[in-house]
Amino acid sequence: MTTATLENTSAGTADAATRSFTVTFLIRRFDPDVDTEPRWQDFDVEMYATDRVLDALHKIKWEQDGSLTFRRSCAHGICGSDAMRINGRNRLACKTLIKDLDISKPIYVEAIKGLPLEKDLVVDMEPFFASYREVQPFLQSTSAPAPGKERVQSVAERARFDDTTKCILCAACTSSCPVFWTDGQYFGPAAIVNAHRFIFDSRDDEAKVRLDILNDKEGVWRCRTTFNCTDACPRGIEVTKAIAEVKQAILRGKP
């Protein structure tokens, strides 16, 4: 499974990597102290093909406009801070390379959708984490492990939920979901992914509780399998498949 980084593929050559060029970014700005509505602002930035969109945002902030506001930390796709809409698709800015975008046109950058806009590219993440907390995202076992020993788990049992352990809670999936855009009460793909991670963990004994939670009217049945979430996941998690597996588990009454 490849992860979501490519828009169109153009093979970068050694020559292209060492030549810089001007790229226009159109960024949707919003200053809560001043603006009543968001507005688009354009910036021209000198970039190399191997630069990331995050590099462009830094160049703007550090050289042109210090007020441009966005979250970022690790800058290599692990921490999940910088999910944003890049040319209309949810991406991590630090995993999206200029060479993979069509730079003959401006590159549009805006905050992820469906969560309250705070400032520029920053949204309020609290509703997202509230849904996460609701699915009881922690191991619950009714039996105590032998003192000083690990619980035994076979290689196959461990592999069963490997895909959903990769989630970095960046919200790219949830905020790409059209159901979530129109119904903020919907748990959203990320919460279901994190429920899946425990429902299918052989060491966990409370799958039924989570399946009940997700059998709610705001639960998995709201998913309309548009695959936006799978396309958006920067970790290559097969999100739609995970949701489908949770649906089947609800129908079966067990994982």
Place this chain on the structure above:
Amino acid sequence: MNSDTASAETTIVDGVHHHQFDIVIVGAGGAGMRAAIEAGPGARTAVISKLYPTRSHTGAAQGGMAAALANVEEDSWEWHTFDTIKGGDYLVDQDAAEILAREAIDAVIDLENMGLPFNRTPDGKIDQRRFGGHTRDHGKAPVRRACYAADRTGHMILQTLFQNCVKLGINFFNEYYVLDLVMTDVDGVPQPSGVVAYDLATGELHVFQAKAVIFATGGFGKIYKTTSNAHTLTGDGVGIIWRKGLPLEDMEFFQFHPTGLAGLGILLTEGARGEGAILRNASGERFMERYAPTIKDLAPRDIVSRCMVQEVAEGRGAGPHKDYVLLDCTHLGAEVLETKLPDITEFARTYLGVDPVYEPVPVMPTAHYAMGGIPTNVKAEVLRDNTTVVPGLYAAGECACVSVHGSNRLGTNSLLDINVFGKRAGRNAVEYVNSGVDFTPLPDDPAGAIRRMLQELRDSNGTERIAAIRKELQEEMDRNAQVFRTEESLTHVASVIAGLRERYKNIAVQDKGKRFNTDLLEAVELGFLLDLAEVVVESARNRQESRGGHMRDDYPNRDDEKYMQHTMAYLSGDAHSSVVSDHIRLDWKPVTITHYQPMERKY
């Protein structure tokens, strides 16, 4: 703020919010959250973090966490202790290393029991892999000691600890940036009474009064340009302690991880070499055979990094500019790469366009880990000098210096450190706050100094760009205080830093707003970076020997007679004076030796 759980008991005085908790933990990475899991059930606890907890850089750690479980071959915690001490070039406090290695086993089991999805052996136990410097029977051969979850071990630790904090209902104050430790004079001795934090969302100040404060704020790799560290690793916690006049230990010892993606510094785990990957120079030679004939590519990081830089310096570098070496994983096969090293495989593909299945990956050392930091004893209590504890103040993780890493940390020992000493910090803080101590009274206007600092920065009509000063600092540190250092290079970078500190007084903050003012945040962070870089360089100048991560070209040998001791740096006098010796005082602290007399370090 985590609206679900955080305390609603807040009063507002002169626009400053006041909270009261028994224990305040600063930082929500591995050490902070491990401490919280220990502290939360026993005392009213708050965790304050400048990021959402899951953004913390523990999540970027890849290869593993060491513990002598002996699940796949014979091993013992005593061998682990020895490896840690030898790996740190004998500057390790041996009582602390013994605790680290002995408590490692429970630390791994704790995490598994909390839910961490470790890779498994065919019989369902936690699987283990090889890592640099970890050996069987005191150096005879590499041993499988690193417990791991693919190359996402740090991610799994961070997620598991966060999950368990959610389970316990820990109070989180997310995107609150702690800027000051409040100290109150009690009988003429300053005692911690709380912290001051800046709420990034609103721009408002919060004072958290606490009986005990735990610092778990991580490292400061952003003093360098080429680094595996996150943008947010600016050493704020270490800087706060420094500004309070408390000492910092062994700051000259910074680890450069051998395998950063060339030109980018993004980490490729040592676990790759643990699985059999090989470093090669331009001619394809496995050069580590020449330098470390017994354990070759699995020599400790300081040694491998030096060898790589030397290969390049002597003209054997690869690539059009002969400026990197190659990490060859091609013989491992697609399956090992996809199942045991999937993330680094993708990093190479995404960021360099190189597929490790078919081509070797260009790599060079990257600034990775601060061995030094806030001195503590083995109870994680912060020291105000070589022996005296600051009651109620604790530190754990990369920001702290116990010292279990000495002059060079072994791979997988930091994920271990955060768990062992994070747990100890939490447990000891609970014991302290429940021992009948009262809150230390706050001084008048505890947030006053910070309010004035932020106001000055916001109001400044300066002309210097934050990014320009930071860039110059980072580039000069890379050039002069990296893998190899000399009196000349260090003296040069010291004068550069002095100049940058002058220019810092005239910086421009463009964003004048209150909400999510990350421009202001970067200005404050730069102040900490400048302070800490100065301490690193001054400590490095003062140590005229080569040991572990500190290699002086002009003093190439280890000198146990003079330097078998920890550096202790103190802020003394006016921090803004231009002559460094006017405001940094250096002292020494003895190394604790229990069973292992220093020997020549050969692999």
